[in-house]
Amino acid sequence: MRVLSGIQPSGKLHLGNYFGMMKQCVDLQKKGEVYVFIANYHALTTVSDPARLRQDTMDVAIDFLACGLDPAHTVFFRQSDVPEVQELTWLLSIVCPVGLLERAHSYKDKLAHGKEATHGLFAYPVLMAADILLYQSDIVPVGKDQKQHLEITRDLAIKFNLKFGETFKVPGPYIPEAVAIVPGTDGQKMSKSYGNTIELSATPKQIKTAIMSIVTDSTPMESPKDPETCNVYKLYQLVADPAQVEEMAAKLRAGGYGYGDAKKALLAAFNARFADFRERRAALEADPAGVERILQAGAERARAEARRILKAARKAVGLE
Numbered sequence: 001m002r003v004l005s006g007i008q009p010s011g012k013l014h015l016g017n018y019f020g021m022m023k024q025c026v027d028l029q030k031k032g033e034v035y036v037f038i039a040n041y042h043a044l045t046t047v048s049d050p051a052r053l054r055q056d057t058m059d060v061a062i063d064f065l066a067c068g069l070d071p072a073h074t075v076f077f078r079q080s081d082v083p084e085v086q087e088l089t090w091l092l093s094i095v096c097p098v099g100l101l102e103r104a105h106s107y108k109d110k111l112a113h114g115k116e117a118t119h120g121l122f123a124y125p126v127l128m129a130a131d132i133l134l135y136q137s138d139i140v141p142v143g144k145d146q147k148q149h150l151e152i153t154r155d156l157a158i159k160f161n162l163k164f165g166e167t168f169k170v171p172g173p174y175i176p177e178a179v180a181i182v183p184g185t186d187g188q189k190m191s192k193s194y195g196n197t198i199e200l201s202a203t204p205k206q207i208k209t210a211i212m213s214i215v216t217d218s219t220p221m222e223s224p225k226d227p228e229t230c231n232v233y234k235l236y237q238l239v240a241d242p243a244q245v246e247e248m249a250a251k252l253r254a255g256g257y258g259y260g261d262a263k264k265a266l267l268a269a270f271n272a273r274f275a276d277f278r279e280r281r282a283a284l285e286a287d288p289a290g291v292e293r294i295l296q297a298g299a300e301r302a303r304a305e306a307r308r309i310l311k312a313a314r315k316a317v318g319l320e
Contacts, residue, residue, distance in 0.1 A: 002032060002033045007021060008038075010046050013063045015190060015238070020181075035077075038078045040079050041080055061078075062201075064076065075298050077299040078295055085127070091313050100125075101122055104152065157169070182238065187215050198270070211267045226253075233245075239272075239274075
């Protein structure tokens with residue numbers, strides 16, 4: 001089983017990234033062949049500062065490795081280190097209907113939020129399809145909001161295969177229902193674009209500030225509270241052990257337990273959960289050359305597979 005996933009270096013990674021994608025990749029590397037890439041081509045649709053893009057790319061690499069991604073078992077690389085993906089994007093573009101891209105929820109949502117309608121933003125799903133098909137992936141861990149992009153990938157693989165002969169494997173999604181959506185500090189989905197994140201690499205003071213700012217209702221401390229509608233509890237379920245989760249739920253239902261107390265418990269559980277991560281991250285941050293060597297080694301492995309698949313696609317359309 002081959003698994004592929006990528007993430008944009010468009011800001012600091014956060015708890016939503018960890019449970020929505022990063023943890024899945026770390027867990028899956030024990031069960032199959034995993035390819036993970038830093039999607040810096042994709043990030044160009046939102047990041048226009050070169051220095052920031054370079055730094056964010058390195059930060060993403062460090063965060064992934066600190067989370068337990070093992071380069072001995074995972075092909076870990078930068079998207080831009082495999083230029084074959086750009087040629088495959090063009091080959092997929094020739095079978096991609098415009099209407100398929102016009103219906104993309106992500107594209108329409110970004111326009112609604114004031115993003116400029118560039119070709120890069122519009123054609124984003126085709127590049128994403130090339131990312132996936134270039135490595136003959138079996139499954140792709142995605143959040144529910146990215147499921148449509150994977151459906152577009154499947155459509156393009158099928159269209160290409162029908163027109164030019166069997167070339168690409170049609171991948172399937174992997175969506176862990178229990179952690180499909182991680183709530184942000186304001187109750188919406190945790191997202192860099194909403195500014196409601198709890199960053200993995202933040203300082204202890206920044207993490208405390210973020211957690212203590214989580215939006216709650218105005219129920220008095222002495223009154224019973226419904227854990228299922230409490231944003232603090234929803235996040236606590238992710239980072240605390242089951243016994244601690246049950247204990248907080250009971251306290252909230254009983255009353256006499258305030259949201260401030262719940263936030264303090266969440267802070268303690270978060271710090272305990274990511275203590276090893278912070279230690280590993282500090283060591284990696286002190287050795288950027290070592291991180292770069294890991295990315296280069298991953299790129300060599302990725303390109304070997306990419307050249308093979310691209311050659312088959314080129315032959316299928318008549319370029320070879």
